[in-house]
Amino acid sequence: MRGAQGFRVTLPIFLALIVGWLVSGGIAPTAGQGGRVAPPSPTCTAGTRATPAQTEGPYYKSGSPQRTALTEPKSAAPKLIVTGYVLSRSDCRPVSRAWLDFWQADERGNYDNVGYRMRGFQFTDNAGIYYLETVLPGLYPGRTRHIHVKVRAPNGPTLTTQLYFPGEQRNQTDGIFNSALLTTVRDGAGGKVATFTFIVDLR
Numbered sequence: 001m002r003g004a005q006g007f008r009v010t011l012p013i014f015l016a017l018i019v020g021w022l023v024s025g026g027i028a029p030t031a032g033q034g035g036r037v038a039p040p041s042p043t044c045t046a047g048t049r050a051t052p053a054q055t056e057g058p059y060y061k062s063g064s065p066q067r068t069a070l071t072e073p074k075s076a077a078p079k080l081i082v083t084g085y086v087l088s089r090s091d092c093r094p095v096s097r098a099w100l101d102f103w104q105a106d107e108r109g110n111y112d113n114v115g116y117r118m119r120g121f122q123f124t125d126n127a128g129i130y131y132l133e134t135v136l137p138g139l140y141p142g143r144t145r146h147i148h149v150k151v152r153a154p155n156g157p158t159l160t161t162q163l164y165f166p167g168e169q170r171n172q173t174d175g176i177f178n179s180a181l182l183t184t185v186r187d188g189a190g191g192k193v194a195t196f197t198f199i200v201d202l203r
């Protein structure tokens, strides 16, 4: 009898612990459509501050190809997925068909200023989600690790900014670094998964 009573007492506690773990975000990332990693639901308060703009830097090139994967088949560079939502600042609604143009250094810290390696644009899906398969950008003199991006809601103004990674030593010394642009990074299948929510103004 004591065992049965103990079970009756501990089962609700066990269930409560499971529910608490799930609510706190402890669940492993789920695979979305096409086996993609689904980003966690974003937190957003209507009227919140827009994602801060940053300098474009010297290496932006217009005319990049439309693609969600910048990875190269024979590359052994550490894989990175960057994903998340584009939300409107006024009401936190997902922005579908938002344009995002990414460019970054390769794993050795070099930009391709001749062709379009490590450059590509895409649009958010109907849920306002973007998804980039790339490699961890290498370091180059004077900067911490970062990825450049331009984001524009349909008919909205263009936001030019950069994304950063937590735990980077150079975040402390890079004069351009802004902690509001830190991604959240976790380990995923085959590499790192960085998530970031862009909050943009609509016109």
Ligand SMILES: [Fe+2]
Pocket (backbone or CB within 6 Å): 057, 059, 105, 143, 146, 148
């Ligand atoms: Fe850069």
